[in-house]
Amino acid sequence: MNRYYFSRAISTFLSLSSDEIIGKLALANEFALEQTQRDAWIEEIKFLKDVLKGFDGHVYFEYSIPRMGKRIDVVCIIGPVVFVLEFKVGEKYYLTNAIDQVMDYALDLKNFHQTSHDVYIAPLLIATHAANSCLDVVTTPQNDKILSPILCNSRDLRSAIKHVLQFADGENIDPGQWELGGYHPTPTIVEAAMALYRGHSVDEISRSDAGAKNLTQTTDTISEIIRISRAQSQKAICFVTGVPGAGKTLVGLNIATFYQDKENDLYSVFLSGNGPLVAILREALARDKVKNEKEKGNKLKKGEAMSEVKMFIQNVHNFRDECLIDLGKPPIEHVVLFDEAQRAWNLEQTAHFMRQKKNRLNFTQSEPEFLISCLDRHLDWAVIVCLVGGGQEINTGEAGIGEWLRSIDRSFSDWQIYISPHLTDSEYSAQNDIDRISKHGNLHLSEDLHLSVSMRSFRAENVSLFVKQILDLNSVEAHETLLELQEKYPLVLTRDLQKAKRWLREHARGSERYGIVVSSQAQRLKPHAIDVKAPIDPIHWFLDGKNDIRSSYYLEDVVTEFDIQGLELDWACVTWDADFRYSKGEWQYRSFVGDRWNQIKKSERMIYLKNAYRVLLTRARQGMVIVVPEGDPSDPTRKSEFYDPTFEYLKEIGLRMI
16 A cells, blocks of 8 residues: 555656646545635645756655655655655745644654654755745754755745755665665654544554554554354453553544444443543544544534544543443443553542442442452453553552453453463562462463563653653662663753753744753752642643643643643653652652651552652653753752752763753
């Protein structure tokens, strides 16, 4: 399947009539051809037939970027340069979102298209009716051969191409070889959800290179478990593990999109107890669906789109409440995927909730046990897929994965159990429970249920390992890992929040998202204009643009581990407070109450706090700045001794100062 609608050598393109080219574009177009699109193609072809005379190379129309759900208007390969052309036919101005759009296309090719990694990429925004052009040819500060967007009108497009060719050096690109380059994207979870919901396959939007286990492998393994369970009228539960950002949620969404037919007993649902994640994904999918229908010439109200989306992604608590209404009736779904299953509530938390909110006294099941019981109501078969993050429990009452295993042992010993061998790793704390359930004889191990490589940090796969080493106080190993990371994944340290903000703005390109993340216990960052108690709307923070003061881009509002777990940024600023501090070779755990920091003594709360920093430090896809503020001798709640040792510990590991 071609990734473009039309491709020819420039010489052949020039020899073809406009009608011939339009015909081929129309045949390749998967949507109804609107008059506006046809007119735009006519204008683009007319411009390029004049502009490309005398150049040797290749031209591609409507080049697909499935990760973004977009197509580049035109890609031209001339000499050593890949030109990315975004036309705004009839436009008089160079709009900010259009500049970001063409830069995003260039970044997508540079980061994810194998044969574009080491070549010059020139993004050109052509506002055909603009009065003036800006033909400055400069590379971006990252110095990775991506040029800053060049802004030109239709008259100056040829001059812009010539300027770039005079600037760029290197061997000419072979278009045939360039086309063969693999496309290995690593989308954000929001991008992935939108692409899957539009009908793209997980193959199209995820890495499949030798350096990363193909998510299709894990998906296929789960699909086979579903097939066997259905064929043999069995009930099964499987546990998918993976490092932070490895794509566990993506696997769940992929299965859920694959089985969306309500009339089929394979109908499945994606459940999450992560409120911000559910809200953000629903909003993003609804906005995207309305936008796509508008592009096709159809009108769709956002409320209608949201109704459809809510069936696809549900809050686990809404699912639980539906099952409470009729305790004997099975849910419509035979396949249920629980994201972040380790965060399900223990018996104490569940019973408290049922007593306070549902007026159900003496409730005797933990959330995992009740949720399994809901699927157990099916008389024939059912499959539960638990997507599990190690060391990700961050809130009171979160049971960890052990409670799922204990529930099976107590009440559902006839269920088939499929686990990743890595569930025995220390961060899952499940070894004893696995030993217990293994006695039932229905335990199956599968390496394909583990995702070992972070897809989030596509620039450096060992970020989660580096963070684990920092938190486990393995400073020597952390230093060695850092040396491997720094070439591709900038990691810097500062004591000045304003410097950190400038660093973020300098490094982010196009619409790459950046923001400030802090611990929910970081109550003494107020002097730095950070108030963790101030409410924010995660939808605006994660989805809205640079002009919205509520967005992450403004660097005014911050999110905590509760808002960002399961989500990611391209560039993150982690601002460290005295709640989790280094002192004399160990971590100290504090909570701020009244006018002082009190020591946390409960081991459970200590684990939650450490995990909060694990979440915060593994959110950035492309780079991170850590801010450890200076103390204030005049403020007993912000003494230098609360901050300096943490700063020195990170500095000694080798983080570069800015």
